[in-house]
Amino acid sequence: MTASSAAPKIAPLPAPKTGARLVVEALDAQGVEFVFGYPGGAIMPVYDAITEASFKHILVRHEQGAAFAADAYARVTGKVGVCMATSGPGATNLVTGIANAMMDSVPLVCITGNVASPLMGTDAFQEVDILGVTLPIVKHSWIVRDAADIPAIFAEAFRIAASGRPGPVLIDLPKDVQIRVVAAPIQATPAKDTARRLDPSQMRRAEAAIGLAERPLLYIGGGVRIANAVAEVRQFARNTGIPAVSTLQGLGALAADWPGNLGMLGMHGTRAANEAVQACDLLIVLGARFDDRATGKLSEFAPHARVIHIDIDAAEIGKLRDAHIAIAGDVKTVLPALSPRPLSIAPWIERCARERSRHEARYDAPGDGVYAPALLKELSERAGDTFVAACDVGQHQMWAAQHCRFASPFAHLTSGGLGAMGYGLPAGLGAKLARPDAHVVTISGDGSFIMNIQELATLKRYGIALKIVLLDNASLGLVRQWQELFFDGNFSEIDLSDNPDFAAVARAFGIDAFRITKREEVSAGIDRLLAAPGPCLAHVLIDPKENVWPLVPPGKSNAEMMHGEA
C-alpha cells in the first residue's frame, strides 16, 4: 500500500466561481429552457457567462418584448418565464411586462443588472432603483448583496414565482456581485410545505348551498388555468349540469359546444352570460376576482346571488364582493372534494341553453368587406385544437375573445388585467418557442402592432414560425368606438390612416407577408397563413367604422347592454 492511497479521502473543494457563473448555474439548475433578454453594461458579466449555459438565450429587440415573451412562455407551459436586462433603461423597459405579469398572475423571474454596490444611491450612470420602482408590481424582489447567496436566492425566487398565486419576482444584481469570486456558495434550503388545509365546515356549507340553489352558476376565472384545473371544472360542470360564464382569462375552460357554456361575461360579454349572472341565485366563483370589466356596476352585479368564492389567494375573497361561503384553496383540489346532492335545476339549465342559442353571434354582415369576427372564427376552427391566440389590445382582442374557439384556457393569451398594447407579437413569439407544434397566431391591431414591431427581427433571426393576423382599421379602433358612443363622436387623435404598408414592412424584416382586402380572399388567406413553414403576416384591411358588440357602457350594470348593428 502506498502512502498516498492510505491518506483519508477528502472531497475536493468546489472550484471558486464568479457570481455571474452562479447565476447561469442557478438558471440551469431550474431547468430553464429560454431566457429572453437584452445585454448592457451592468449585466455584462452574466452575458459573458451565458455562452456556457445549457439554456438558450433569445435576443429580443426591446426589453418589453423580453418580458412579454417570457410571460407568454409561462402561460402556455405553466413553467416560470425568465427575462433579463441591464440596469437603468433596460430595467425600466421591463416594467410594463412585469406589471402585466402581476395583474394576470404569471410566474416570471426578472433579472436586472445594476451599477456596482458602492455606486448605488449616487445617481451613477444608468442607475435606477429598480427594486423601488417595481415594489408595487412584484410578488417579491431581492437585491443580491453577497454573491454567495445567489443559488439560494434564485431557488427561492423560482419557488415564490410559481407557488400559491403565481406572479413576477425581480432579482437585481449589482455588477460587483456578478464579478465577485465565491469559494463556497450557500445552497438553498428546501422550503416548508405551506399548503392550506381545507376548512371542512365551509366545504359542507358550500355543498348545502349548491343543493338548495335553483339557479346556480359557475363564474370561471383565470385561476382555473393557473391551477391546471380544466379537467376538474369540466367534470364538475358535467356532473352537476350547472351552467357557466367565463372571464376573459377563463375562456376555453369549458368546451365551446357544451350547451351550459354561456361564454364571456362583462363589458363585451354575451347577452346569455350577463343575463344568467343577473338572474342566478348562487354564484360559484372559481379563481376569479370580480374585476370591474367583468362585473360592470358592482352594486348591481348578480343582485340575487349568494356567493361561494373559491380562490387560492385568500386576499381576493371579500375584496370587492362579500362571500357567503369562502374557501381559500386550490380549485384543483377543492372542486373534486365538493359532492353536492343531485340537483333539480332542469328549468334553469333549459333557460340558459335557450338564451345561449337565441343570442348566438351572427356572421352574415352585409357587404363584401372583411368581417373580422367571421375571419377569426374561421381561423380558430381551421387551426383546430392546437390553435393558440396571442392577442393585442383593442377591438380585435375583444373579437378574438368573443368569436375564436379555444380548446383550453392555455390557448388564449391576452393582456387582461393591464390591457397592454404591444403584448401580441412578443407573446406570440414566446408561445411559439414553447409550443413549436401548435398553430400560434398573433392577433393584432394596427395601433398595437407598431408598439413592438421590432420583434419581427427576432422572429426572423430564430426562424420562429409565428403567424400574424393584423386587423388594420386605420385607427385606434376601441378608442374611436368609445369616442363615437360616449364622447358625442368627437374623434380625437385616433386616426392612423397614414399607417405604413405593413406587408412591405414585414418583408423588409425578411418575413413572408400578404394582404387580404375582400371577404372572398379570407379562406385562401387562412390556408396560406396556416401552411406557411416560417413566420408569416396577413395584413387584413377592415372597415374603420366597425364596432364591438354587445357592450355594457362603462360604469353601468351588466343588465344595460347596448347592441349594435351586427
Next chain:
Amino acid sequence: MTEMLLIQIDRSEGSLQRLIGLIERRGFTIERMSLAEAGLHREVRIGVRARDAGRAVDVLARQIDRLIGVRRIAPSADTVHSEGAVPCTA
C-alpha cells in the same frame, strides 16, 4: 376610525417599504406607527384608517399577510397566524 395592526415581518431589504407602500396603495392612510426589534424579525405596530367606505381592514390584513416575509399579523386584539389563516366568512 383608526384600526391597529400588529405585524411581525422579516428584516429583509425593502420589507418596510413593501408594507407601507401596500397599505397606502390599497386605500388606507397610516395614522401612527412604531417599530421594535423582535429577535430575527421586526415588530411593526401600525394604525391605519380607510380613505373611503369601500375599504375593509380585514381585506387589508389578508393582503399584508400574503407579503413574503410577513410572519404574523394581528388585526385588533386577536392574533391570526400567517399560515392557514381562515379568510372572512359572512
